[in-house]
Amino acid sequence: MAGKVKWVTDIEKSVLINNFEKRGWIQVSENEDWNFYWMSVQTIRNVFSVETGYRLSDDQIVNHFPNHYELTRKDLMVKNIKRYRKEMEKEGSPVAEKDENGKYLYLDFVPVTFMLPADYNLFVEEFRKNPSSTWIMKPCGKAQGKGIFLINKLSQIKKWSRDSKTSSFVSQSSKEAYVISLYINNPLLIGGKKFDLRLYVLVSTYRPLRCYMYKLGFCRFCTVKYTPSTSELDNMFVHLTNVAIQKHGDDYNHIHGGKWTVSNLRLYLESTRGKEVTNKLFDEIHWIIVQSLKPVMNNDKHCFECYGYDIIIDDKLKPWLIEVNASPSLTSSTANDRILKYNLINDTLNIAVPNGDIPDCKWNKSPPKEALGNYEILYDEEMAQSDASDRDLRSRSGQSIGLKGNRSRDSGKSVLTTWK
Amino acid sequence: MQLDQDTGLSLTIAQIVQRLKGSSLHSQLERQARISLHRPEIKLESLKEDIKEFLKTSAPAEHIKEPLSYMRKSQGSWEKRILKSLNSMCTELSIPLARKRPANEQKELLNKWNEMGTDEPDLSLFRPVYAPKDFLEVLMNLRNPNYDNGDQPSFRNHLGLIQVPLKIKDIPELKDYFSELDLNAGQLGIDDSTQVPPGWLKCTFFAVLAEQDSAAAQQYVRQGCPTALRAELWALILNISNQSEDILYYEQLKSNVVQHDLLVDSLIYKDVKLTASNDDYYFVFEDYLYQVLLCFSRDTSVLEHFTYNSATPPKSYIRGKLGMEEYAVFYPPNVNFKIFILSVAPLCFLYHEPSKLYQIFREMYVRFFFRLHSISSHPSGIVSLCLLFETLLQTHLPQLFYHLGEIGAQPLRIAFKWMVRAFSGYLATDQLLLLWDRVLGYNSLEILAVLAAAVFAFRAVNLMEVTSLAAAEAVLADLSTLKVMPLLQIFLFATVT
Numbered sequence: 001m002a003g004k005v006k007w008v009t010d011i012e013k014s015v016l017i018n019n020f021e022k023r024g025w026i027q028v029s030e031n032e033d034w035n036f037y038w039m040s041v042q043t044i045r046n047v048f049s050v051e052t053g054y055r056l057s058d059d060q061i062v063n064h065f066p067n068h069y070e071l072t073r074k075d076l077m078v079k080n081i082k083r084y085r086k087e088m089e090k091e092g093s094p095v096a097e098k099d100e101n102g103k104y105l106y107l108d109f110v111p112v113t114f115m116l117p118a119d120y121n122l123f124v125e126e127f128r129k130n131p132s133s134t135w136i137m138k139p140c141g142k143a144q145g146k147g148i149f150l151i152n153k154l155s156q157i158k159k160w161s162r163d164s165k166t167s168s169f170v171s172q173s174s175k176e177a178y179v180i181s182l183y184i185n186n187p188l189l190i191g192g193k194k195f196d197l198r199l200y201v202l203v204s205t206y207r208p209l210r211c212y213m214y215k216l217g218f219c220r221f222c223t224v225k226y227t228p229s230t231s232e233l234d235n236m237f238v239h240l241t242n243v244a245i246q247k248h249g250d251d252y253n254h255i256h257g258g259k260w261t262v263s264n265l266r267l268y269l270e271s272t273r274g275k276e277v278t279n280k281l282f283d284e285i286h287w288i289i290v291q292s293l294k295p296v297m298n299n300d301k302h303c304f305e306c307y308g309y310d311i312i313i314d315d316k317l318k319p320w321l322i323e324v325n326a327s328p329s330l331t332s333s334t335a336n337d338r339i340l341k342y343n344l345i346n347d348t349l350n351i352a353v354p355n356g357d358i359p360d361c362k363w364n365k366s367p368p369k370e371a372l373g374n375y376e377i378l379y380d381e382e383m384a385q386s387d388a389s390d391r392d393l394r395s396r397s398g399q400s401i402g403l404k405g406n407r408s409r410d411s412g413k414s415v416l417t418t419w420k
Numbered sequence: 421m422q423l424d425q426d427t428g429l430s431l432t433i434a435q436i437v438q439r440l441k442g443s444s445l446h447s448q449l450e451r452q453a454r455i456s457l458h459r460p461e462i463k464l465e466s467l468k469e470d471i472k473e474f475l476k477t478s479a480p481a482e483h484i485k486e487p488l489s490y491m492r493k494s495q496g497s498w499e500k501r502i503l504k505s506l507n508s509m510c511t512e513l514s515i516p517l518a519r520k521r522p523a524n525e526q527k528e529l530l531n532k533w534n535e536m537g538t539d540e541p542d543l544s545l546f547r548p549v550y551a552p553k554d555f556l557e558v559l560m561n562l563r564n565p566n567y568d569n570g571d572q573p574s575f576r577n578h579l580g581l582i583q584v585p586l587k588i589k590d591i592p593e594l595k596d597y598f599s600e601l602d603l604n605a606g607q608l609g610i611d612d613s614t615q616v617p618p619g620w621l622k623c624t625f626f627a628v629l630a631e632q633d634s635a636a637a638q639q640y641v642r643q644g645c646p647t648a649l650r651a652e653l654w655a656l657i658l659n660i661s662n663q664s665e666d667i668l669y670y671e672q673l674k675s676n677v678v679q680h681d682l683l684v685d686s687l688i689y690k691d692v693k694l695t696a697s698n699d700d701y702y703f704v705f706e707d708y709l710y711q712v713l714l715c716f717s718r719d720t721s722v723l724e725h726f727t728y729n730s731a732t733p734p735k736s737y738i739r740g741k742l743g744m745e746e747y748a749v750f751y752p753p754n755v756n757f758k759i760f761i762l763s764v765a766p767l768c769f770l771y772h773e774p775s776k777l778y779q780i781f782r783e784m785y786v787r788f789f790f791r792l793h794s795i796s797s798h799p800s801g802i803v804s805l806c807l808l809f810e811t812l813l814q815t816h817l818p819q820l821f822y823h824l825g826e827i828g829a830q831p832l833r834i835a836f837k838w839m840v841r842a843f844s845g846y847l848a849t850d851q852l853l854l855l856w857d858r859v860l861g862y863n864s865l866e867i868l869a870v871l872a873a874a875v876f877a878f879r880a881v882n883l884m885e886v887t888s889l890a891a892a893e894a895v896l897a898d899l900s901t902l903k904v905m906p907l908l909q910i911f912l913f914a915t916v917t
Contacts, residue, residue: 191704191768192534221704225535251538255698264701264769267647267850271770275648336700 009038013330015341023356056302061359065303070296072326074179075140078113084295109288113181134183145242150233185228188313194226195219196241197311206297208381215374221258223251257333285319290379301361304352347373486730495795537706543690580810588808600642608644642861651770658783662776670775673715705768725786730796762844800865808869829889835872846899874911
């Protein structure tokens with residue numbers, strides 16, 4: 001083909017660079033002509049900012065969507081999902097169906113969340129309805145578990161707000177905004193320990209939406225036994241699964257790093273709880289990932305993105321979306337981790353930059369099945385539509401007209417399971 | 421003399437009847453007996469004689485303990501060696517084999533029962549009592565004094581490390597024995613990865629579970645268990661029902677652990693830390709392992725299996741109570757706890773209640789796993805497995821066998837640790853469970869030797885190129901990507917012999 005891909009990165013990680021070099025790509029500086037730029041979220045902000053007015057050409061591709069923060073900032077993700085639910089409801093869409101208590105049947109997958117200080121009054125109202133609940137405070141702009149704490153009394157919020165006001169006026173910017181979410185205090189425990197799921201999801205295009213799930217996700221375990229007891233609210237080793245936090249614990253193990261593969265989780269759940277509930281759980285996880293992407297559609301053809309989804313499963317086997325990360329850590333905590341991340345980047349590049357050729361954003365980005373590696377198709381809008389019209393034809397010629405409720409859920413959900 | 425034998429026999433019968441009572445097997449037997457009563461060929465008058473005649477003509481009853489005296493002797497001196505090593509460790513560290521815990525210590529232990537893994541006592545002084553290679557050394561030195569294989573080793577001789585003549589199955593016999601693993605039979609572990617799961621198999625399993633038919637369950641799991649039904653099917657095969665008295669029994673063992681401190685506790689603790697805590701699959705279950713293993717070392721019902729195990733239980737007594745049976749604590753034979761740990765850990769994927777997990781493990785142990793670390797001539801015993809493995813390789817892949825022997829990388833030196841741990845810690849858990857399905861199904865550990873040979877066959881090309889033991893070990897270091905059932909099938913049924 002016409003020449004080699006010229007790449008730039010501002011993240012000096014060997015899992016990236018080894019992958020670029022393996023393809024025989026040529027490293028250039030950001031001021032030269034480049035085809036492929038793996039950039040940090042800070043850089044993407046500058047590239048797409050109004051001031052720089054940088055326009056990407058047809059043969060250039062980057063690893064973030066310009067509006068990625070709509071999904072990957074804790075406050076905006078919740079805002080967007082709330083907005084999406086309202087829109088769906090207005091349209092009378094079946095996905096916005098509610099139960100008798102006014103709860104969304106299919107779109108209730110994010111714990112109740114408010115922005116602070118903006119929604120303080122709304123939060124107080126909610127808190128008073130259920131005064132024994134525990135809430136988790138997270139700074140909107142920080143990652144890896146920094147600045148997170150748990151509260152179960154209103155006075156703690158008041159103290160926090162006083163403290164942060166008096167500390168300095170300069171820091172009263174948007175960075176200091178917090179989200180407060182209802183804490184999932186009944187997480188599913190395995191071996192008595194809490195864990196969350198880290199799943200990698202690749203979006204190759206939003207219009208039409210085409211996303212892939214990485215098969216080799218993992219569970220991240222806390223090193224200390226879980227207890228919902230309020231006396232341990234300050235012990236972050238009990239509550240937070242972030243490796244950045246856990247690795248400072250006395251019991252952190254550097255061989256496996258507290259990571260357990262999703263296939264182990266599946267084997268365990270299927271063996272102890274049964275196949276149906278396990279399949280339902282994983283179907284629901286796929287469903288919430290696809291739904292979370294719908295409110296943040298973007299037209300840009302020069303982008304792809306590998307998101308890191310954090311999901312917690314509660315003891316009733318309901319999955320909760322906790323947050324989405326734009327630049328999942330490429331630092332490897334263990335030997336296995338290193339292999340996993342190298343392969344993750346490799347498979348991501350195979351889909352985003354097929355055959356390692358110079359990108360062409362007019363290409364429709366639908367790679368053949370053999371090129372997917374450890375990715376599997378999670379949702380493909382084009383295929384979903386052709387399938388839906390297929391089914392429409394069939395049902396029109398056929399007889400299945402009744403059971404509206406069931407079918408409406410189906411139309412959204414079956415696409416997830418159809419193309420696995 | 422005759423009288424003695426008779427009373428001994430009736431005592432044994434009484435014991436068997438006692439053990440059977442209340443089990444589902446008992447009701448099955450009774451039902452079958454009632455049905456048989458109506459068959460014309462069965463005559464009550466001559467029933468006793470007919471049964472005697474049948475037993476005489478059919479195979480002799482399984483040897484109660486070890487029939488070969490040289491095996492018994494080796495087992496005896498191996499036990500002595502271990503006990504000596506344990507005792508000298510006690511003297512060296514000046515700690516008792518067993519002691520009663522003071523009240524405050526009991527309370528503390530009870531409080532942290534569910535998170536014993538967070539404890540970090542200094543165990544650097546404790547050393548493993550033996551390593552698998554010490555045990556292999558003992559097996560290699562076994563000789564039958566009545567057997568003379570001549571001074572001239574002929575070409576047909578067994579060239580392996582194990583030099584005792586035992587009856588083992590050859591390939592045609594294995595094919596016949598494992599006929600359900602045939603290429604034409606539906607297999608879970610192969611067919612479930614294709615589009616259509618073998619639905620017929622699943623239907624059968626549901627029926628078996630509904631009927632609580634233990635014998636049928638055992639027959640069907642030869643073709644593998646569906647993941648979601650495995651826990652139930654295994655419990656059925658092992659006759660474990662987890663009744664309230666079983667839970668109570670477990671609680672009693674737990675209080676024994678709380679009351680008494682044993683030297684083995686520290687050894688168990690250390691070995692869990694060294695194995696499971698660092699294992700990618702099993703670290704999650706660390707605390708369960710203590711809960712099972714500490715109780716196991718206090719369980720006197722395990723002693724019953726010594727009536728058919730070639731080993732004898734080393735016992736210890738609470739200080740000042742020497743010789744008083746009610747104060748006896750027994751030491752699991754051949755205290756290499758890594759082996760125990762790795763036989764409990766995979767079960768944690770199936771059972772999450774400690775009492776049930778405990779019972780399943782205990783039953784698996786007294787049926788199967790004890791054979792992997794005592795010296796006996798049983799077909800599932802470790803000696804026979806080693807011999808079977810070496811013979812299979814020598815006949816199947818003579819060139820490879822010879823090549824590895826020449827460079828001092830005798831295959832058994834590598835495969836021994838796999839077999840002695842029933843492959844736990846080597847295979848991915850899903851594959852390990854598929855393998856253990858067959859162990860339960862055939863009520864035999866011989867499949868371990870077949871798989872070990874199949875692994876060598878699978879890697880034969882690479883192994884032919886190595887020139888040292890270390891290099892051969894490197895080729896076989898990672899078994900976690902292997903698929904058990906295809907390997908077994910290819911080795912047993914698709915290879916021309």
